[in-house]
Amino acid sequence: MNFLNPEFQIIRDKDRCIKCGACVRQCSYEVHVSDKDTGELYTNDINCVACHRCTSICPTRTLTVKKNESVYRESANWTSDYINQIFRQAETGGVLLSGMSNPQPYPIYWDKILLNASQVTNPSIDPLREPMETRTYIGAKPDKIEFDSNGKLKTKMPPQVKLEMPIMFSAMSFGSISLNAQKSLAAAAQQCGTLFNTGEGGLHEELMPYKDCAIVQVASGRFGVSKEYLDMGRIIEIKIGQGAKPGIGGHLPGEKINEDVSKTRMIPIGTDAISPAPHHDIYSIEDLRQLVYSLKEATNYQKPVSVKIAAVHNSAAIASGIARAGADIIVLDGFRGGTGAAPVRIRDNVGIPIELALAAVDERLRSESLRSKVSLIAAGSFRNSADVVKGIALGADAVYIASAALIAMGCHMCRQCHTGKCNWGIATQRSDLVKRLNPEIMSQRAANLLTAWNHEIKEMLGGMGINSIDSLRGNRLMLRGIGLSQKELDILGIKHAGE
């Protein structure tokens, strides 16, 4: 007996269905079934995860996925989600695992922040006619710069990385996502003059052509880390934490370690890839400094070293420490950040919103005169270009996007990444599913998204009368809160709308 109630219901319009069977062949969750004898099509609704592969592929648009109308007795407290979760745990005794980001209805501060626009004085700028600068350099900046008598720069600049727009693709390892998905991101990054991030999974040889736009990650498991790997990256990122699962490590199950993943991670096929939460050689800022400098030494101080942490209660103090540990870049990943797999309770209950963490960290670094020593990258659910603009005004140099990029490539946010059955060929290593994601198509879609956002950012900048993204950075005067308490406004460092 199965206690679970199907979450979704599939409606098939029989008048439109031509029984082509595409839905049957396309559903890795085996929701659609074709009767061998009659050719009639049926659905096993209980398996449906609402990934919408079937509705998208159906040539006659026959299918509709609906929320199952058969509901448990309504309760604001005992929601069907909680009931179903208990059923599952009662059955398996397992830790609940899920994919993608925290779906809980916590406040989303981006939606409570409004942008300014110029009227009459300090007129707005028309980005269609005037040059607008969204190019961003990341890396530590010197306290001051000196020139010699010929006007040449005397100051030795720390390594800088040029981005054509203040948006990069966040870390998604080969293993958590497919090679085709990584290739698409890499190619889109190259096309748009920005960077993608290997995550802690090594750099597949087919991504070598994109090494100049790769951020290579080093995490506690050190998967795929070698001298070549460090040399190839444009930036080396030490992963301490991830917004979706602060305090928790990464764990790629053995079934996803196929030959290709094994080669890239440099571990045998079928072995679990375990990256525990702590780096077992880092227990202090001093230890972190040791890792930062070992990486700098190993690459001869040629590239910026970044440290990525999850946004947690004392992020500001930690960030200050990271800046002092010699990192060139700090990445703050908010609690709505995505993941390929995270324990549900962690994902849904640990960490803090990126908006608050970002504002607090920026403020702290400024107050300690450390802000220019590091670039600040914000991550954790930037859903549109307005979020990006608000993030930069709150103090970010640039942002990381991941979920948005995956959505551009077909992700329908069904949150089943951890099952490895992604029907869109993104979060899977099954070759039959991976090939559904054609990098020729998807890289262009990801690039289109970046291009569109960049245009929109320019529009918003122009409206504010600003012609360079540099003038927006930390410019909280451009932001106003709406419906926020004084405490929230204080943390964000912004005034309320109308003030």
Next chain:
Amino acid sequence: MIISANSKHYQNLNEDLRKAYAKHKKVTIKDVNGQRYIGCGLKGDYNLDIFGTPGNDLAAYMDGPVVRVSGNVQDAAGNTMGSGEITVCGSAGDAPGYAMRGGTMYIKSNVGYRCGIHMKEYKNSRPAIVIGGCAGSFLGEYMAGGIIIILGLDKPRDAEIAGYRFATGMHGGVIYLRGGIPKARISNEVMALACDEDDKKIISQYIDGYCSRFNYDRKDILNEEFVKIIPRSKRPYANMYAYV
């Protein structure tokens, strides 16, 4: 070529080292006094002789060179090393061979905590650490591949060959213990077995390496049986989760 370290900052010392290797295959550093990152990221068929006590992260990410330290080493020697060899004619601090993926480390005497954690192997690249003395706690934690051989030479009478929480989370590779270890010290993820002929061959090969480096007699080491520690599963946490 000989470089004198003295009180040089590690950045300057490594700069000198890189310059030296532009011309020479063999370099000796004298008077080393805690400088970190010596030989960090060094790649190629180089030789490095170190006199004194190098600081943390000796030969981290190293790929290929042969390093010999006449003295002790501090923490994280051979961190994420790809290939090559490190010989320590003394003891090593914490976390030697962290995430080591290839090459060999011979440590004459003891190692600190977390030796060989996250060691990994891939195809022909099988890292090995040979420890002459005893190890601190967490030896081989999360070990995913490779070989650790621990000899317990000169072990104090009532001490154990390895500390607490030995091989926690180990899911690959093998640890050989000379003389064995009480069951209570061994984590649930692993099991202790007797060595078979193949194991003996491996042990013998590394014992030879150890003896030739530190002037020991093979017989004195092989006078005790070795116990083999291997993980019960390469998927220790496979059944821990329920999917939603």
Next chain:
Amino acid sequence: MKRIYAREQYCINCRLCECFCKTAHSVSKDIIKAHKTEKPEPVSRLFVEGDNMLSFAVNCRHCDKPACVEACITGAMVKDPETGIVINNSERCVGCLSCVLACPYGAVKAGNIAYKCDLCRGEEMPACVKNCPNRALIYIEGGSER
């Protein structure tokens, strides 16, 4: 000439190419009518082989020296000297299926008469290529075949 090439590495076994080919070769040109009501039932000119692990669409190569044309006893099967398209004239075909027996790709479909890809007769993009959701079918200028 432009030909249709299949790329198995991107073929996802959805078989929409078959549906859209059938529609393109129907009278109504309506996908639902073509599949549910139209009589005689339209015929898809290409077919997908394989399963989800390995699949690919097979369609006529429009060979330079088409074996089907040489085998045709009626003159129904012709290669247009201008476009290079090999077309079976359904009015003239008597269904002996000599072309089916001759085609080394197994690309001519056997029915009451023989059916084969006509590259949608000069359409800018054949229906199968246009509707392939994963660009597993491409329509490009190639060299000469066979």
Next chain:
Amino acid sequence: MKYVIIGNGAAGISAAGAIRKHDKKGSITVISDEPYAAYGRPLISYFIKGTVTQDKMPYKSPSFYEDYRIKTVFGQSAEKIESGSVVLNSGQRVEFDKLLIATGSLPFIPPISGLSGNPNVFTFLKLDDAIALKKAVKRDSRVVIVGGGLIGLKAAEGLHAICDNITVVELADRVLAAVIDKQGGDIVSDHLEKNGIKCITGNSVEAFNNNEAILKNGEAVGCDILVVAVGVRPNVRLAESAGISINKGIVTNENMQTSNPDIYAAGDCVESFDITDGSKRILALWPNAVRQGIIAGSHMAGGAEPAEKGTMPLNSVGFFSLNVMTCGITDPRDNSYETIIKTEGQKYKKFVIKDDVLRGFVLVDSPHRAGLYTALVRDKKPLSSLSGDITEEMGLINFSKDEIKKKIGGGEIQ
């Protein structure tokens, strides 16, 4: 350059096209004793049936001869070839620089008493035969067809549309004996019987008296019209007059050139090399004639069409919607061949294999993707290099991934 082609069939017309492709200027003359534009000879049974009308018979477009600037001498027979010219029955001489003999075949007339000069006896090879037969046969005529080969059975099927009483008499133990095995032949004759055609095998007609056909076993079959379709013989009379070498048919090299370098020959009158059994024999088959015609034409005009490396028996034919395909060796003579047979209802598949190579096959009512098997026979593809059971179903999927990629991805582009 003056090109002359004797014969307006598959070989002749293909050669004419190939010549014009290479030589835009030279004169091309096609001589045929038939008064018609080239037509698909196998269509004559459809003509009788009425599914193909006479105006739909032509093989090429109506403007073909004009478009290709081909001079036609139709309705006149070539009598002789001597010193660079063809002598017509009118006495006219047609000079040539290059000549193609594509005279096809003549019906073989067995020694049956009562045949000569009998107006109720017909052959079944040309359109004129069919026109005459169609005129003669009435709904209640009793027709006996001598010979249960491809021609005889197609004649029977065609005549069945206009006549109710048809008997086929075949000497061998089965119909289609030349191309199919016993089991396959029996399926075909059963099917014909079901559709109202009587098939008598292991027997032959000894005499015809305009009322009865007397069989070898003494039995008499009521018969008003006798159709003789026991087979064909290569028409080599003209070649003999030219003094070129002749074996079972006209002997040519791989470029279809005869022992006289200015004279080429192609089609049913030529001795071919059967790659499936290594024999040299007459293979009176349409695709064979077309290919040989193209090669001959090309080489006559100085082209370089790849040589004929041999051909093989290949037949696809339908009787009352039952498709029968055969290729290569279908009835091996000795046990050095392995045969695999699959049957299901009327469906019958037989594969003949030797030394890991498919040497021939029979497919009854199983035409799907048959060409893939043909290619296996032609290419002598080692069967062990294929995956899956090809006797169940054949697809490109049975080839290696590299071969698949080549075949579907433009990899075979030269």
